[in-house]
Amino acid sequence: MTFATLGLIEPLLRSLETLGYQTPTPVQAQAIPAVLAGRDLMAAAQTGTGKTAGFALPLLQLLAMEGPKVTANSVRALILVPTRELAEQVHEAVRQYAENLPLRTYAVYGGVSINPQMMKLRSGVDLLVATPGRLLDLFRQNALKFNQLQTLVLDEADRMLDLGFSEELANIYRALPKKRQTLLFSATFSDDIRLLAGQMLNDPLTVEVSPRNVAANTVKQWIVTVDKKRKPELFVHLMRKGKWKQVLVFAKTRNGVDALVEKLQGLGINADGIHGDKPQATRQRALDRFKASEVQILVATDVAARGLDIEDLPLVVNFDLPIVAEDYIHRIGRTGRAGSTGEAISLVCADEVNLLSAIEMLTRQTLKRQSEPDFEPEHRVPDTDASGQVVKKPKKPKKPKASGGGGGKRNLGKWVDSGEAAPVEPSIKPVRKVPVFNTGPRKRKP
């Protein structure tokens, strides 16, 4: 199968050739013809599956081929995303795909001045990428009109709800024309997402792609057990021993990010951090420098790093395990992308045993354990397995093995269908139509 056989027009095919995309990914193969045919879509796919091109390519084609010229302050297609970084990333992808089309595209998000955004919107844009809060601000200040809107994309819908955007989404929904095409992408399909889909979608086609990043053969995963207070020391030890070049590190809290970055910088290690308390410009700079390999270690909270596409990232380290097991999948999905292999190492202390157990249950695998000589925990991490069983009574500690875990051979550049493991997400149930839009805000604030 090729992109041409999916019905894409020549200017888009030329952009794809420049980008080196040869074969459509499974989500692209399903989504592109459906979106071109005007269908609503409910897709279980996350970052790493090629979903951005899956919705952006047909969307750009429809914008180029159909509909009136965009008028002042109007927008014809809207892509809603949960974070500023994702807005930049999605817009950058859109910009590349639209290279040969006469379309205006733009991205708006909070944390930066609103005035330049208002100026830019004056002449109207064909495709706008936006975070929900800033979009509403612009709408309320009459900088935006939705009368020409033909397509709405909700990207990472589950994360938008996790971040408490349900009220903003409801307000945006009320302001949009009823007749439109809607595409919803979500890594998981909770009841809240189904509720949202029931409200927003009209007879959607469901597309499901198992998250390729949990395929055991693309990401090598293992844990090192350690006492909580010795995690920073162990991290530095592993880093030096493994001669780690570029690592994305996840910590649970903003303070945790700052403390680790400070420690690493104090040791002369080239590290930087991103989390929700930092100004947007600082976050973007840290990310850009990391992508350009000018920063060796980037420490992040889940929210700041969600959905980021960083090419060729060989290693992800979970300095802390995530509170929500699904985030483990998103985290390790930052490596082993687009056909390459990667490695994900988690530093796990006794307090985190239940989190570990939840991850093993979700991913249906027992993570391989290592204990690093000289770092064996005093507080032993009880045994766990994929059945969710935590063996409360610790066994006698075994003699520690030397750590291994070298990097796998990398296969870069072209999309490889990797012979996926069984899907870990629940399969999609039929969309429930409900009269009221009331998915309440959530409590998570990493």
Ligand code: AMP
């Ligand atoms: P996404 O899931 O949209 O974040 O995409 C993940 C990565 O895969 C991005 O770096 C894309 O540029 C890349 N990608 C998407 N589709 C293809 C394709 N058909 N062939 C090669 N790379 C692709």
